[in-house]
Amino acid sequence: MSEQDAKLASLMSRLNEPSTSSAHTADAAQDDEDIFAELEAEIENDSSAAFREHGMEQLKREMEQLQQMKSDGHGQYREVTDEKEVIRLSAHKPRCVIHFFHHKFKRCEIMDKHLSRIAPKYFNTLFIRVFVENVPWLVERLGIKVLPCVIPFVNGVSKDRIVGFEELGNTDQFETATLEWKLLNSGVIQKDDSFGPTINYGAKPAVRQRVRGRPQDDDSDFDLDD
Numbered sequence: 001m002s003e004q005d006a007k008l009a010s011l012m013s014r015l016n017e018p019s020t021s022s023a024h025t026a027d028a029a030q031d032d033e034d035i036f037a038e039l040e041a042e043i044e045n046d047s048s049a050a051f052r053e054h055g056m057e058q059l060k061r062e063m064e065q066l067q068q069m070k071s072d073g074h075g076q077y078r079e080v081t082d083e084k085e086v087i088r089l090s091a092h093k094p095r096c097v098i099h100f101f102h103h104k105f106k107r108c109e110i111m112d113k114h115l116s117r118i119a120p121k122y123f124n125t126l127f128i129r130v131f132v133e134n135v136p137w138l139v140e141r142l143g144i145k146v147l148p149c150v151i152p153f154v155n156g157v158s159k160d161r162i163v164g165f166e167e168l169g170n171t172d173q174f175e176t177a178t179l180e181w182k183l184l185n186s187g188v189i190q191k192d193d194s195f196g197p198t199i200n201y202g203a204k205p206a207v208r209q210r211v212r213g214r215p216q217d218d219d220s221d222f223d224l225d226d
Contacts, residue, residue, distance in 0.1 A: 069123070077112070077119035077127045083135045086128070091156045095125040095188045100132050100139065100149040107165065107172065111148040114176045122189040150179075152188030160186035 043055035069075075072089065080086050090096050099115055101108035112129060119127035132139050132147065142151065142158070150162040162182055168174040183189045 069126075072126060073128060074126055075120055075123045077116040077129065080128045080130055081134050083137060086130050086135055086138060089126060089128065090153045093126045093153070094155055096153045097125060097127045097183065097188055098151050098153065099127075099129040100135070100144050100147060100151070101129055102132055102147050105147055108148045110165075110172055111150065111179075114174075114179045115150070117176050118180050118183070118189070125189050152183055152186040154187050159188060 039059055043059060046055065072093070073080075080089065086098065090098060097115070097119075099108070099111055101112065115127055115129070119125075130138075132144065138144075146163050148162075148164065152159050160182070162168070162179070165171060165174060167182060168178050180189070184191065
């Protein structure tokens with residue numbers, strides 16, 4: 001990579017830094033505009049005419065892509081209710097994590113809590129949650145039987161499946177880092193994309209036998225066939 005390319009890549013990386021404001025607030029939009037203006041000024045003031053021309057073109061492309069990604073929900077953890085939209089996102093996003101959940105099941109709420117912590121750290125990966133009753137075709141197609149069920153997709157292909165809490169220590173008190181470790185291993189998130197404190201990834205948690213039960217059983221997984 002040339003010195004100019006490296007400099008441009010460094011400038012562009014600042015566009016993807018997470019805002020301290022919510023993605024849907026006026027403050028966040030202002031943050032994006034401020035960063036864009038700052039980068040634009042740096043490029044325009046560069047002594048190289050070639051760098052200025054190439055830099056402005058790339059800056060505009062990056063800004064358009066950034067706005068589209070934020071419009072799709074990157075940088076946050078949100079619910080998608082339309083099945084066709086879920087299919088589109090999982091098929092066309094380079095990296096996407098989908099949590100299939102049920103409103104009445106406590107363990108799905110616990111999974112939501114951890115995913116909502118991870119999502120803002122990995123802007124290049126889309127994190128969404130979908131209510132199983134809204135996506136019956138997908139549930140059948142993917143053979144989802146037990147909840148919570150988290151499926152990471154890379155370039156439209158499912159790379160893993162986290163069913164219940166068995167692989168997360170089989171406890172409701174598992175650490176966010178344990179789930180993050182699983183997602184890293186699937187390739188759906190990458191350390192180079194991470195913003196925030198470094199996590200110490202320990203050994204994989206010990207696994208105990210999973211108990212399948214009804215939604216009201218707080219210490220068990222929800223079997224859709226029950």
